[in-house]
Amino acid sequence: MSAVFEFFSNIITGELDVYVITFTLVFVMIVLLFLSFPMVVPLSVGALIGLVHFSSIDTGVIIQQMVTGISPNALIAVPMFILAADIMTRGHTAHNLLGLIESFVGHLRGGLPITACISCTLFGSVSGSTQATVVSVGQIMRPKLLQAGYKDSFVMALIINASDIAFLIPPSIGLILYGTLANTSVGELFIAGIGPGVLLAVMFSAYCYFYTVYQGDSITLVKKSTMAEKLVAIKKSLLPLGFPTLIVGGIYSGAVTPTEAASFSVLYAIILECFIYRELKYKDVIDAALSTGLITAVVFILVGMGQAFSWYISFEQIPMELLAPLDLEGASKEYVLFVIALSFFVGCMFVDSLVVLVILTPIFVPIVTAVGLDPVLVGVMITLQMAVGSATPPFGCDIFTAIAIFNKPYLEVIRGTLPFILILFMMSALLIYFPEIALFLRDQAFAK
Template identity: 30%
Template sequence: MALTIMLVALIFLIFINVPVAFAIIASVALYFIFANDFNAMVLVQRMISGLESVPLMAIIFFMASGILLNYTGITRRLLAFAEIITRPLPGALGQVNITLSVLMSGLSGSNIADASMQSKMLVPSMVKKGYDKAFSTALTATAAIITPIIPPGIALIMYGYVGNVSIGDLFMAGILPGLTLAVLLMIYVHFYAKKHNLETEKKEKATAKEFFSGLKDAALAVVFPIIIIGGIRFGIFSATEAGAIAVLYALVIGLFVYREMGLRDLKKAIVETVHTGAGILLIIAAGTAFGWVLTLEQVPQMLAGSITEIISSRFVFFVVILLFLLILGMFIEGNVAIIILTPLFLPLLSEYGIDPVHFGIFFILTLSIGTITPPVGTIMFVTSSITGTKIEDFVRASIPFIIILIIASLLIAYIPQISLLLPTLF
């Protein structure tokens, strides 16, 4: 009875737009009340226990490094390098959009930050070149979904923390799926540009001198994820220590190498990190209390038993989870879903012989599709508001991209090697 009341209250509070963290806290408090065992200290202790973890600091460190790097001038250098790489391709500006997302993913770890930045930088230029504004906005939003699965994505760290899965393995596993999604998007942009005659004129390839000059300017950004991933994989430092090193790296680049970050920029970056980090930590704290209640009521075990009775094959399991996450992602923010669902899904994986690292990449990518779908698609609203695109136009333009994302999710689900090849090799 108390569990049912908690779940109904949570759904209702989210539906009436109560901030998710407070909706979870209120629903857990109702559980204690109706279980006739309410003790405010127990709720507080469970929330605090979710934050008493050294690996959790990695989220704040990587978030801070990504925000700091936005003030260093590194983004402008990456954009110039992306333009050199994609110059001869049809739809070059669209290809730049995707390439820049891949390059920025290794720096920021935040899809909303990347989508916001590229909406300001690239969409106006794409519109001037003749691209439809809704298409340009939808492309920018979809390309930003590459961010959570390419290291050091915040979602990878959250899934690894909650599910007790190796963050180093997840970082390695996200590289090829992220590149796979980028290639699928670039193929679509290629044919879209040809069909609408956008930047299809023949252009000279970049000379070796131009390429290496651009690479030199972007080198500090390109080697950053290599240092982070390599250091973790070879045991030089932990994921948390890697986050601290990332912050130091961003400070050195901004203050001493490029010298484009002033003290005012540093202050802005710190304030932005505190605001963003506090929101995520509050969600984690609330989600920990919620997960404790589910474990207390043995919900994961009951769910595992019910699903394995109904679904016998791994193939069907992935399809069911895909449909479930597509619907859920429309209504619940991805980080919240990771906190709540990871403890429920992980006990199921052994029944189907699915590697938790492989599932994590599929899980995060599929959940991310909800960020560009109504009614609560965060990236959809951010990009549309910046570019001035009507939501109905965005939704129409995003349909081909949603299909591509579903195809990418299915490829990752049914070809485990895409995720597991690099963790296995290294």
């Protein structure tokens, strides 16, 4: 008992070394998570431990850091994109985009899973949300894929992982938050995410083709669409395709900022779903707004408490002490990028990716600057790891979304994920050694 008392006494007096403090923080946070507390509670407790440890610090610093975390103007785009995604998820946008892709490639070998993959990419470009993509595309495509003879484990793994392309394709909530935390242009990040996102969709589609070939005659091919059917699908999808045109084209041309694009996307979604398709009523928009308010509140609370926690561990110099043995400041850019990717991947496997983003980004920003890495490239790499972590056991958020939507047990949902995760690892390696995949379009768009 006296040893325990002495331990906590040392925390208060600041006589413990950084490794013991780090172990204490991690242990307390893990215990609170296993006790089913929401993530904001472990973050708050971590920050409060800092106040106890440094008793001379004004307690108002927690509130100050929380407000600082949610103050950047770029965060205004977050609720706007969430609201636009919610409105489109309730309407016809996903159906029309799926119809377009299926009419052109659905009849090919591997056409249906390729349709699902490309549709996830397109819907991600209008929603920016992986979970919205899982719900919208998954509910439509899963029955079709099962009817064609595909195994359910493959279907669920495809939808979960292809939906994560939404992390890279603008408007990505992860890219917005990274840009805010790292003081990096959100517009540049949006453009830089397009190349890796499209390449990842191509790699997933290639795997779908070879998987279908391997399955042989057990897969039933879809009837080829007539030219008239293709024209109808094009007509129906023209207006939904206005979303990526507005967001990507507007930012690429410099006509709008990401925040302005977010505002326009909400207006566009309301006009499209309420007045043109007439799918949604006034009450549906109000429900979407209320849902957006709840989600935004959760995100902003996490960002605010994450900022307070990040301030504490930076004040304690915990990151510098822990990273010192790696000698990152004198390392090659490839090695630093690998360490960053590994850190975010491991973190996102166990904790919500937005929380990991808020905690780790301030730790690596000084190192990125010191070694001369392009912060835009780092942002795309980090966002890619968020995508990997969201689909990777044990706690990937898209896995649990799929469990809820498809009503399937955990082990069955994750059974087919390994090939897709390996492809995501390949994409990470390509980004490390060929950064032009992300930076080429950015350099063209923002050339001076």
